[in-house]
Amino acid sequence: MLNLLNSSVASGFAGTMSLYTLQKLFYELNRDPGVQEAFTADREALLARYRLSEEEADAVRSDDIGKLYILGVNGQILMHFAAWRGFAWDEYIQAMKDALAEHGQVRAGIYAAVDGGEGGAL
Amino acid sequence: MSLVFAGIMSHGPGMTARADRADPAVREPFYAALGRLRGALEQSRPDALIVIAAEHFANFFMNNMPAYAIGMADEYEGPIEDPEWLRIPRRTIPGASDLSRRIIEKVMEKVDVAYAEEWKFDHGIMVPLNFLTPRFDLPVIPANINCQGPPLTPLTRAYEFGRAIRAACDAVPERVALVGTGGISHWPATPNSGKINVEWDREFLERWTRNDRDALTSYTDAETLRDAGQGGFEIRTLTAVAGACEGHQGDVWFCEPIPIFATSGFVAVMDVGSAAEAKAA
Numbered sequence: 477m478l479n480l481l482n483s484s485v486a487s488g489f490a491g492t493m494s495l496y497t498l499q500k501l502f503y504e505l506n507r508d509p510g511v512q513e514a515f516t517a518d519r520e521a522l523l524a525r526y527r528l529s530e531e532e533a534d535a536v537r538s539d540d541i542g543k544l545y546i547l548g549v550n551g552q553i554l555m556h557f558a559a560w561r562g563f564a565w566d567e568y569i570q571a572m573k574d575a576l577a578e579h580g581q582v583r584a585g586i587y588a589a590v591d592g593g594e595g596g597a598l
Numbered sequence: 599m600s601l602v603f604a605g606i607m608s609h610g611p612g613m614t615a616r617a618d619r620a621d622p623a624v625r626e627p628f629y630a631a632l633g634r635l636r637g638a639l640e641q642s643r644p645d646a647l648i649v650i651a652a653e654h655f656a657n658f659f660m661n662n663m664p665a666y667a668i669g670m671a672d673e674y675e676g677p678i679e680d681p682e683w684l685r686i687p688r689r690t691i692p693g694a695s696d697l698s699r700r701i702i703e704k705v706m707e708k709v710d711v712a713y714a715e716e717w718k719f720d721h722g723i724m725v726p727l728n729f730l731t732p733r734f735d736l737p738v739i740p741a742n743i744n745c746q747g748p749p750l751t752p753l754t755r756a757y758e759f760g761r762a763i764r765a766a767c768d769a770v771p772e773r774v775a776l777v778g779t780g781g782i783s784h785w786p787a788t789p790n791s792g793k794i795n796v797e798w799d800r801e802f803l804e805r806w807t808r809n810d811r812d813a814l815t816s817y818t819d820a821e822t823l824r825d826a827g828q829g830g831f832e833i834r835t836l837t838a839v840a841g842a843c844e845g846h847q848g849d850v851w852f853c854e855p856i857p858i859f860a861t862s863g864f865v866a867v868m869d870v871g872s873a874a875e876a877k878a879a
Contacts, residue, residue, distance in 0.1 A: 496660065503659045507678055507718060551787025551828075552654030552746060555611075556720075559683040565616060572789040586748065586828040589789045596785075597792025597857035 495548050495584055498532045502549060506556045541568060542575025548584030569596060600872040601767040603642035603775035604843050605635050605865070606806070606836045607729070609651070610781060611721040612859035614685045614728055619858045628863035631852035632729040635865050639730055644775035646694045646737040647730075648701075648763065649723050650839060652745035652780045652832040656720035664712035665751040666759055668705065669740040670698040676719025686724050694737035697772055701739065704766035709759050726779045743838065745780065745831040753815040756834040760841025767842075768872075776870075778839035780832030781861040783825065790827075792857035798825050799853055799862045802833060806866065807848040809840050829861070843868040 501522075504511045514522045523533050535543040541558045545551070558568040576582075576593040617625065639647070656678045658664060671693045681688045698713075705711050717740050719727075727734060741763070743756055751759075767774040782802050783795035805813040814837050822830040840848075848868035856863045 499655075500659065500661070503655050507656060545788075550655060550746060555787040556654075556679050559680045569789060569791055576789055586746075586823070586831075587788050590785060590793070590827070591790060593789035595793050596788075596790045597860070 494527060494529045494532055497526050498528055498536075498544075498547065499549055499553055501526045501528075501536070502553045502557050506553060506560070512560070540575075542571040542573075543579065545572045545587070546575050546579045546582055548582055548587075550585055551587035600773070601764055601776055601842060601870045602644055602773045602872065603639050604777075604839055604868040604870045605639070606778040606780075606839050606868075607632065607635060607726055607865050608781055608859070608861045608863050609722050609725045609779040610784070610786065610859040610861045611679070611684055611725060612856075613725050613863070614721075615683055616858050617685070620856050624854050624856055624863070628852055628854065628856065628865075629729075631863075631865040634851060635867065636730045636732075638867060639775055639777070642775055643773055644736065645772040646697055646739055647775045647777060648739045648741055648767075649726060650741045650743065650760075650763075650776070650778040650835045651722040651726075652835050653722050653742050654720055654746060656718050657714065657716070658742065658744065660747045663744055663747050664742070665744050665755070666709055667712040667714050667742045668698060668702050669693060669715075669717040669738075670695050670702060670713045671715050671717060674717050674719055674738065674740065677724040678718045678720045684721055684724065686728050689734055691719060691727065691734050692737045694739060697737075697770060697774075698739050700770050701763070701766040701774075704769050705759075705762045708762035708765065709755070711759075711762075722779060726777060730777065743834045745834050748819075750819065750831055751834065753817060753834060753837055756837045757811055757815055757841035760838035761844055763838070764842040764844070776839060776842055778835040780835040781829045782833060782836070782864065783827055784829035784861040785827035786829045786860045788828075791860045793827065794855040794857060794862055795826055796853075796855045796862055798830075799855075799864065802836075803850050803853055803864065803866060806836060806840055807850055809843060809845070809847055809868070811840070811844070814840055839868060843870055846871040
């Protein structure tokens with residue numbers, strides 16, 4: 477049932493369950509100041525509450541917005557998170573462009589890059 | 599009374615967050631059109647404003663995603679985003695729970711709609727309110743169509759949702775205004791943010807203004823994704839407004855691409871075709 481969440485799923489070992497969980501983490505973080513406080517106080521402790529793949533957890537640990545985008549985190553969820561982490565608009569767009577060049581196309585979901593990630597308003 | 603006003607507009611967060619980076623030659627006429635929309639809304643003397651929006655995982659997640667939801671609270675809070683980023687201060691927005699409840703009950707006769715007594719507004723509602731009710735003093739009834747997490751409701755159902763809202767508005771004594779917000783073509787929150795297919799936008803608005811149900815609902819999601827990006831799925835909100843004004847035509851007041859806002863800035867209104875509107879004018 478969970479594969480309905482993603483139109484194309486090629487995320488390999490982690491499958492869609494942990495991408496779902498990863499997005500749930502950001503959903504809760506984006507809307508709940510209590511979760512934001514927990515994230516700021518002890519990110520590892522918060523991460524332990526979510527069953528993520530190592531690749532996903534590493535991306536959260538390092539505020540790797542570009543990698544999170546490639547992993548298939550919904551763009552709207554990620555945009556809010558990037559803003560909260562203090563990414564300026566151009567930094568946020570550039571992080572996705574850089575990650576696309578490094579890791580290749582978005583692995584799941586509906587936010588895949590088009591035109592090779594070229595263009596856009598910076 | 600009836601539906602007294604119906605309009606649509608874009609809601610990209612850039613409209614407030616990055617306002618200073620838009621070309622003034624396009625931005626100022628766009629803001630002027632939004633000012634005109636605000637004037638027309640005020641002139642209709644609404645008791646409440648229904649905003650049909652496409653929220654972005656602010657309230658509804660894939661653990662339990664309603665295709666359609668309507669708020670039923672006496673107050674809402676927003677924006678959910680960092681207020682300094684969006685450049686709209688966080689505040690409480692008045693709701694109208696009793697009116698919401700009566701509208702929801704009526705809509706339920708045609709559409710299985712979820713109700714929500716808690717709702718945090720994201721840019722999809724806060725940006726339109728910032729331009730249309732800048733004092734945030736008009737009671738708002740938020741309505742949401744899932745445009746983010748497939749499977750998505752078919753366009754024909756979005757049109758029916760609008761028809762059901764119209765029937766509900768006609769059944770209550772209050773004067774109700776309706777605004778639909780969403781992007782037309784756009785690729786937001788991707789490396790391509792700023793890509794806009796303005797021909798597609800104008801064609802969509804042309805179908806919208808003549809309220810051609812068959813043409814409005816003929817896009818497949820695959821075609822929309824290809825030609826209008828994943829952001830194009832938000833046409834559901836605009837299509838619902840057309841449904842609410844079935845049998846009547848509209849007028850486009852503005853539509854120009856504004857890449858730093860990630861969409862075309864657009865403003866359009868529909869003739870609601872009611873006695874109430876004629877009286878207001």
